[in-house]
Amino acid sequence: MYFHPQIGRFAQGFIMDFLKRTFPVLFGIFLLSVAVRLPELNRPLSHHHEFCTAVSLRVMQVWYDNGIEHYGFNPVMNYNNTADKYINNYANQSGKMIDEEGNYYYVSHPPFAYYFPFFVFKLLHIRPDVLPLQVFNLLLNFISALFVYFTVCLLSFNRARSLPYRSALVAYSIYLFMPVTMWFQGNVYMSDMAVHTLFIIGVYTALKMIVREKFYSPKYIFFYVTALALMIYTSWLGLFFAFSVLVYSLLHLSRTTGFRVLIWSTVLVTIAMIQVIIYQYSQINGPEAYFSEMIARYIQRGSFADTRHGLLHFMFGYLWLVKTLLYNYILHYIVIYAGMVLFIWLVMSRRKMKIVFSQNGYRFIWLSVAPIVLMHVFFLNYSVQDFTALYASLFFSVLVGILYDKVKKSGAMPLRRMQMGVVAAVVLMVVQFHVINYRPDTHFAKTVGREFISKN
DSSP states (O other), X not given: OOOOHHHHHHHHHHHHHIIIIIXXXXXXXXXXXXXXXXXXXXXXXXXXXXXXXXXXXXXXXXXXHHOGGGGTTOOBOSOSSGGGTTOOTTOOSSSOOBOTTSOBXXXXXXXXXXXXXXXXXXXXXXXXXXXXXXXXXXXXXXXXXXXXXXHHHHHTTOOTTSSOOHHHHHXXXXXXXXXXXXXXXXXOXXXXXXXXXXXHHHHHXXXXXXXXXXXXXXXXXXXXXXXXXXXXXXXXXHHHHHHHHHHHHHHTTTXXXXXXXXXXXXXXXXXXXXXXXXXXXXXHHOHHHHHHHHHHHHHHHSSOTTGGGOHHHHHHHHHHHHHHHHHXXXXXXXXXXXXXXXXXXXXXXXXXXXXXXXXXXXXXXXXXHXXXXXXXXXXXXXHTSGGGGGGGHHHXXXXXXXXXXXXXHHTSSOHHHHHHHHHHHHHHXXXXXXXXXXXXXXXXXXXXXXXXXXXX
């Protein structure tokens, strides 16, 4: 592929300017967020969905010890010992995803979330373990935060290679210090967390393609198609994202014919990746076994799991699930809500202050919110697990950055007071992070263990 020399020099200049001016600041803030999390890292897996990390490690360790090719590149859940065979280990609901050797497979999600860290570890000759996987997860956390920064720059029509953009820095910092991102992009790793990084990249790529009307640019098409394909190959959130992009494109096709490229790219990639997933997992025990497992999983994790017990029971259970979902959002984003209430009060108390979202702002809201809403609607029993609240961190952090920018430009509040407010929010979120993830059971277990050893 040929690139004009001037374009190459421009890209090189962009990267160098960004690395010299902005990257050190961003990386320093990230290191501070890691320092805050250090007491929770590299500890026994025993708390707040850390079983997800254990499941991921089991798959990768079996691959590492026995060869991924031996299992057809599928997420196996049994170690290679005779006594470990024919044990489901909660691997699948139907019990049909088992091979001839007695190995069960976890196929609730596509496999890319396991591939990515596994091949990185393989390349570096590191056996998958708790700390290496957490370090890998922290790297995804940093990449996610970078694209949050780029998204605010895009919406604010600010060049990311310039000096650090204050409003984007606010969004970046808020994202890194949210309790939900500090925990689920640090201690806990699985498909649900891996897809979040791809989701952020996908939203940014699609948004940039639409905002700049680069529908026919091979570069933009390549990045969008790659992000979407990997997203679908990681978790089902990718399908909801593809559907959201498709709906938006169809609604705006009459105004801009370039959306045809986005429509066909989305449709073809989605169909291709679904076929790849079905073909791959059907190699374990046939397509009938795979489809039976998918049906059994949806009955367990879908939105209509308990219809067999009567309408009243279903309605009560449904409301309880909705209550749990709302509780998770309140728990993880309560500091953000407080800031939004303060912002609304500021707008109402300043009559001359007008807040208007641009068309690009509404585009971002659609791309970042619609897939999550669809997932909650169709997988409500799954959504009550609080790691699904992680997906909304993109929307909330970018929203905070944009609102900060609008207040700053309006002059409705002194800049120093705004900066103090951001620092206070970060401190409160750090405190909240440690309160939510406090481990009295682990401390108790260690104390009892030491006493037992000393007595025996």
